[in-house]
Amino acid sequence: MNWLTNFVKPKLLAIKSKLGKKENLWTKCTSCQQIIFTKELKENLYVCDNCNYHLSMPVIDRLETIYDNKKYEEIFVEKVIEDPLRFKDKIKYSDRLSKARKKYNLEDSIKVVKGKLNNIRLITAIMDFRFMGGSMGMQVGEGIVKAADEAKKNKCPLLIIASSGGARMQEGILALMQMPRTIAAIENFKELNLPYIVLFTNPTTGGVSASFTMVGDILLAEPGALIGFAGPRVIKKTVNEDLPENFQKSEFLLEHGMIDLIVERKSFKDQFALLLKHLAKKN
Numbered sequence: 001m002n003w004l005t006n007f008v009k010p011k012l013l014a015i016k017s018k019l020g021k022k023e024n025l026w027t028k029c030t031s032c033q034q035i036i037f038t039k040e041l042k043e044n045l046y047v048c049d050n051c052n053y054h055l056s057m058p059v060i061d062r063l064e065t066i067y068d069n070k071k072y073e074e075i076f077v078e079k080v081i082e083d084p085l086r087f088k089d090k091i092k093y094s095d096r097l098s099k100a101r102k103k104y105n106l107e108d109s110i111k112v113v114k115g116k117l118n119n120i121r122l123i124t125a126i127m128d129f130r131f132m133g134g135s136m137g138m139q140v141g142e143g144i145v146k147a148a149d150e151a152k153k154n155k156c157p158l159l160i161i162a163s164s165g166g167a168r169m170q171e172g173i174l175a176l177m178q179m180p181r182t183i184a185a186i187e188n189f190k191e192l193n194l195p196y197i198v199l200f201t202n203p204t205t206g207g208v209s210a211s212f213t214m215v216g217d218i219l220l221a222e223p224g225a226l227i228g229f230a231g232p233r234v235i236k237k238t239v240n241e242d243l244p245e246n247f248q249k250s251e252f253l254l255e256h257g258m259i260d261l262i263v264e265r266k267s268f269k270d271q272f273a274l275l276l277k278h279l280a281k282k283n
Contacts, residue, residue: 032053042061045266047266058104059111066159067113073114077110083097085172087172100132103130104131120276121156122157123154124161125147129165135165135166135167136206137171137174140178145182148188152188152194157195157196157276158194160212161198163203166207166209179207179210195218197219199263201222203226204225205227209228220259221253223251224250227249232248
């Protein structure tokens with residue numbers, strides 16, 4: 001028994017620990033349940049070959065598909081007060097932040113960068129749903145304001161790539177205050193009559209969908225993206241009625257005039273460049 005406890009068990013635990021650290025070789029499509037080789041999925045820009053479902057894409061990978069030669073420069077966003085309400089549920093909010101930062105190597109659910117797309121200067125604020133559901137707290141609000149200010153300062157277009165579950169509950173009213181704050185920053189930028197374009201990815205809901213994202217000059221969306229304030233399950237329970245097919249999906253919103261265009265991930269850069277070229281002529 002001592003031999004099993006002192007030698008075999010530690011060896012098995014060590015092997016399990018090493019395996020756990022390895023990158024997952026396979027990914028299951030959340031739409032059709034197809035098992036995909038992760039390397040191939042990444043090469044295909046995280047789009048399922050079987051059903052064309054657009055899976056969540058890490059911000060670094062997405063930015064490399066947008067900017068020329070995969071080159072861009074991150075813009076420093078001033079840090080805000082962390083955990084102002086000293087919020088705690090099952091664990092402390094500060095611990096949740098630390099865990100997410102360590103896991104995804106991000107300061108928060110937003111990153112602001114600058115670079116060139118087809119030789120056109122472009123500021124981008126991009127949200128990552130993996131980081132606490134892409135929720136908007138004070139740091140995200142600060143990022144949107146910074147992006148708008150930098151775009152105005154550099155007199156160049158502004159792109160926001162949204163993916164969020166809404167305002168961050170751990171910051172309460174301070175998170176909700178970011179809704180009017182970000183809209184004010186965007187409206188200040190729009191005084192220069194420069195393009196402000198939003199790309200909705202799956203999902204974009206809550207306070208993010210009801211604030212700075214909906215005031216874009218042009219609203220783009222990826223196929224099948226869920227876009228709305230309250231989710232369909234909440235609405236169905238509230239109105240006690242069956243909802244239309246594809247309710248709140250990008251295809252439904254396009255049909256009802258809520259967005260301007262659905263763009264496949266693989267063709268985003270080319271179509272976005274054409275939009276910028278057209279808008280530059282108008283201005």
